[in-house]
Amino acid sequence: MAPLSEQVRLAEVAAVVGEPARAAMLLALGDGSALPAGELAACAEVSAATASEHLLKMLDAGLVRVERQGRHRYYRLASAEVAELLESLMVVAHRSPEPRRQVRVPPQLRTARSCYKHLAGRLGVAVCDALSGRRCIEVEEGLAVVTAGGLRFLEDFGVDVTRLRSHPATRTCIDWSERRPHLGGAVGVAIHRRCLELRWIRPHLDSRAISLTPAGVRGFHAVFGFDPARFAAAVERLPASLSRA
Amino acid sequence: MAPLSEQVRLAEVAAVVGEPARAAMLLALGDGSALPAGELAACAEVSAATASEHLLKMLDAGLVRVERQGRHRYYRLASAEVAELLESLMVVAHRSPEPRRQVRVPPQLRTARSCYKHLAGRLGVAVCDALSGRRCIEVEEGLAVVTAGGLRFLEDFGVDVTRLRSHPATRTCIDWSERRPHLGGAVGVAIHRRCLELRWIRPHLDSRAISLTPAGVRGFHAVFGFDPARFAAAVERLPASLSRA
DNA sequence: CCCACGTTTCGGCGCCGCCCGAAGCATTCC
DNA sequence: GGAATGCTTCGGGCGGCGCCGAAACGTGGG
Numbered sequence: 001m002a003p004l005s006e007q008v009r010l011a012e013v014a015a016v017v018g019e020p021a022r023a024a025m026l027l028a029l030g031d032g033s034a035l036p037a038g039e040l041a042a043c044a045e046v047s048a049a050t051a052s053e054h055l056l057k058m059l060d061a062g063l064v065r066v067e068r069q070g071r072h073r074y075y076r077l078a079s080a081e082v083a084e085l086l087e088s089l090m091v092v093a094h095r096s097p098e099p100r101r102q103v104r105v106p107p108q109l110r111t112a113r114s115c116y117k118h119l120a121g122r123l124g125v126a127v128c129d130a131l132s133g134r135r136c137i138e139v140e141e142g143l144a145v146v147t148a149g150g151l152r153f154l155e156d157f158g159v160d161v162t163r164l165r166s167h168p169a170t171r172t173c174i175d176w177s178e179r180r181p182h183l184g185g186a187v188g189v190a191i192h193r194r195c196l197e198l199r200w201i202r203p204h205l206d207s208r209a210i211s212l213t214p215a216g217v218r219g220f221h222a223v224f225g226f227d228p229a230r231f232a233a234a235v236e237r238l239p240a241s242l243s244r245a
Numbered sequence: 246m247a248p249l250s251e252q253v254r255l256a257e258v259a260a261v262v263g264e265p266a267r268a269a270m271l272l273a274l275g276d277g278s279a280l281p282a283g284e285l286a287a288c289a290e291v292s293a294a295t296a297s298e299h300l301l302k303m304l305d306a307g308l309v310r311v312e313r314q315g316r317h318r319y320y321r322l323a324s325a326e327v328a329e330l331l332e333s334l335m336v337v338a339h340r341s342p343e344p345r346r347q348v349r350v351p352p353q354l355r356t357a358r359s360c361y362k363h364l365a366g367r368l369g370v371a372v373c374d375a376l377s378g379r380r381c382i383e384v385e386e387g388l389a390v391v392t393a394g395g396l397r398f399l400e401d402f403g404v405d406v407t408r409l410r411s412h413p414a415t416r417t418c419i420d421w422s423e424r425r426p427h428l429g430g431a432v433g434v435a436i437h438r439r440c441l442e443l444r445w446i447r448p449h450l451d452s453r454a455i456s457l458t459p460a461g462v463r464g465f466h467a468v469f470g471f472d473p474a475r476f477a478a479a480v481e482r483l484p485a486s487l488s489r490a
Numbered sequence: 491c492c493c494a495c496g497t498t499t500c501g502g503c504g505c506c507g508c509c510c511g512a513a514g515c516a517t518t519c520c
Numbered sequence: 521g522g523a524a525t526g527c528t529t530c531g532g533g534c535g536g537c538g539c540c541g542a543a544a545c546g547t548g549g550g
Contacts, residue, residue, distance in 0.1 A: 006350060007269045009338040010331070015263030019508080023256035037527060050509055052528050062341030071517040071526050081340065081419070085333040086255070091326050093254040096307025105251060142416040142430050143388045169414045171387040174326075185387055264538080282497060292540055297498050299538090316496055316547040 016061040017089065021046050022054045026063065026077070030086055031114040031208045034067070034074040083116040090176035108209040110177045111234040112201070115208070118188030119195070123210065123231060125178045127191065130224040137170075139181060145169045146187065157223060158197070159190045202236060211236035261306040262334065266291050267299045271308065271322070275331055276359040276453040279312070279321040328361035335421035353454040355422045356479040357446070360453070363433030364440070368455065368465075368476060370423045372436065375469040382415075384426060390414045391432065402468060403442070404435045447481060456481035 017023055021044035028035060028043040035043075041051035055075060058064045065078045077083055094105075112123035119127055128144070131137045136150030146154070146168040155161045164187065171185035183191065195201045200216030203209075212220070212234045220226040262268055266289035273280060273288040280288075286296030300320060303309045310323045322328055339350075357368035364372055373389070376382045381395030391399070391413040400406045409432065416430035428436065440446045445461030448454075457465070457479045465471040 006335070006338070006354070007272055008265060009341070010272065010334045011263055011265045011268035013263075013334055013338040013341060014259050014268065018256055018258070018260030018263040020253060020256045021508085023259065024252045027252055027255065038525095041527095046508090047510055048527065049511075049529080053508085056528085060341075062337065073527065079337075079340070081333070081336050085330075085337050088326070088330040088333040089255045089258055090251070092307065092324075092330050093251070093258040095324070095326065096254070096258060096305075109251070138412065140412045140414070143414050145390070145412075145414050167383065167385045167390075169385070169388050169390050171416075266538080283495095291538090293497065294499080294541080295539055301498085313547095318497070 013061050013063070016057055016063060017085070019054070020044075021050065022058060025051070025054065025075075026058070026082075026086060028207070029064065029075065029077050030083060030116070031203065032077060032083065032116050033203075034076040036072040036074055040075060077116075080116060087115065087173060087176065091174055094176045094179075105177045106207075106209075107233060108204075109207065111231065112210040112212065113208040114192065114203055114210055115173065115182075115184070118182070118184050118192045119201075119210070120173070120175050120182050121177055121210075123201075123212075123234065124182035124188075125175050125180045126226060126230070127224060128172065128180075128182045130226070131183070137183075137187075139172060142172060143169055143185075144172050144181075144183060144187070154187070154190075157191075158194050159187075210234070258306050258308070261302055261308060262330070264299070265289075266295065267303060270296070270299065270303070270320075271327075271331060273452070274309065274320065274322050275328060275361070276448065277322060277328065277361050278448075279319040281317040281319055285320060322361075325361060332360060332418060332421065336419055339421040340424075350422045351452075351454075352478060353449075354452065356476065357455040357457065358453040359437065359448055359455055360418065360427075360429070363427070363429050363437045364446075364455070365418070365420050365427050366422055366455075368446075368457075368479065369427035369433075370420050370425045371471060371475070372469060373417065373425075373427045375471070376428070382428075382432075384417060387417060388414055388430075389417050389426075389428060389432070399432070399435075402436075403439050404432075455479065 017026060024044040025040045028040060037051055037055060038048060040055065041048050044051060055064065059066060062078050063082050064075045066073050066075050110121055112119065113121045115124070118124065128139065131150065132139050134153065135147055136153045137144040137146050146164060151161050151164060151168070154164070170183060170187035172181040173184045175182045182188070195216070198215070198219060199213055200219045202211045202213055204211065212231050213236055217228050217231065217235060220231070221228050262271060269289040270285045273285060282296055282300060283293060285300065286293045289296060289299070300309065304311060307323055308327050309320045311318050311320050355366055357364070358366045360369070363369065373384065376395065377384050379398065380392055381398045382389040382391050391409060396406050396409060396413070399409070415428060415432035417426040418429045420427045427433070440461070443460070443464060444458055445464045447456045447458055449456065457476050458481055462473050462476065462480060465476070466473050
């Protein structure tokens with residue numbers, strides 16, 4: 001009955017995440033961006049003092065890192081492992097029955113969002129499906145293997161595939177809102193980056209949601225075959241000033 | 246700032262896990278076995294009444310399932326996703342700096358343990374390394390691809406490889422105690438099952454730790470090339486009555 | 491049928507941790 | 521230098537949650 005320390009530490013980490021204000025902050029950092037303490041306080045809807053305490057605890061628990069920049073302190077997730085932990089929690093949380101209350105995923109998040117460094121939500125799943133349908137990838141539980149045709153496709157799309165030739169596999173994650181897999185790992189990250197480069201997508205400032213630009217609608221139609229109407233809800237309607245570079 | 250419901254539920258799930266007694270119970274169930282409420286109370290070192298409350302909360306949160314058998318109630322993890330969540334937590338918990346206190350992983354667990362349905366700990370990592378060294382698998386971040394030689398090796402070992410021919414890749418997990426990858430996914434499960442079949446390993450009753458049988462020592466030496474002395478600490482010293490079938 | 495046992499429900503106690511306002515540092519801007 | 525800004529530290533209040541013993545419930549055994 002010895003194994004104490006491991007249990008204790010697991011519980012400690014979970015307890016740190018398991019506080020609404022802290023969870024809100026972690027989710028705000030979920031796409032890997034760095035935010036100053038004040039903004040995180042606003043995300044969690046608590047005072048600066050309270051937020052500071054929470055941030056200290058998350059630092060101690062190894063969930064976040066901080067770097068000073070002038071009189072700001074920018075916090076970000078400590079590692080990709082923490083992002084994975086958050087995803088694992090989302091999967092379980094979204095499936096949990098929880099008697100009455102029905103879950104409502106905010107439509108913006110559900111349509112398209114970033115998951116650390118790759119695409120998720122309906123858009124992420126659609127990309128995965130499109131590649132799978134064109135035999136660019138073979139999807140099975142937890143991972144996807146890029147085919148020879150997939151290599152050419154990705155190269156045409158503008159992704160650097162040199163590393164991919166020797167290691168043609170990549171991870172997939174279960175998408176918590178869609179309950180279907182989307183591409184993660186190196187390939188998922190590369191596609192996400194390429195979409196940003198092409199300005200097909202634009203992350204929101206205040207959440208992990210993603211907008212499609214008009215160019216993105218055309219591009220996803222031309223390259224992946226998406227019905228332009230399918231992601232109409234995600235087409236950017238905000239002035240560019242409200243979006244990230 | 247709308248996305249409330251998702252945050253709330255994530256925090257709820259994490260809070261349920263983030264309580265020492267509940268975490269202890271979850272870890273006791275971590276290998277997928279089913280245990281009655283009373284035994285879980287003992288694992289967590291709380292009264293039956295307290296344990297019952299905890300179990301109710303974990304049921305509500307969708308972390309565990311229960312089935313009645315006579316006057317016992319057997320609890321088990323609700324799904325593989327919950328097991329993955331626990332692993333994610335272990336990874337973060339084990340890496341977290343946490344000022345002074347140094348982590349002590351119980352040696353039994355560190356040497357060999359099961360992780361839901363596959364091998365972990367030093368033994369799990371050693372199997373992964375051995376396969377990798379013999380070019381049976383190509384390991385990269387988050388996954389491993391089985392080579393043609395690997396297919397033959399696994400077939401000789403007695404694993405059913407029919408499905409593997411068309412889908413030659415499998416997941417890897419970061420081992421929280423070794424900080425190195427071990428095999429998960431279908432291949433990891435198959436190897437674990439085969440080792441059980443051959444009676445090379447025997448799970449403990451009271452934790453996820455695993456013993457090697459004398460046959461296991463010989464077998465791992467013959468097939469995977471392990472130094473027999475390397476896992477001497479894990480060789481079963483208990484009477485068989487204390488081990489699971 | 492009654493008792494033994496495993497489990498859950500109830501009531502009440504005690505502590506931990508979340509919260510905020512105010513004060514204390516640090517940094518930048520004028 | 522002084523004032524404004526961003527963040528942290530301190531002190532105290534309050535609510536919630538985990539804990540247990542006792543009692544209720546349900547099942548199986550004699």
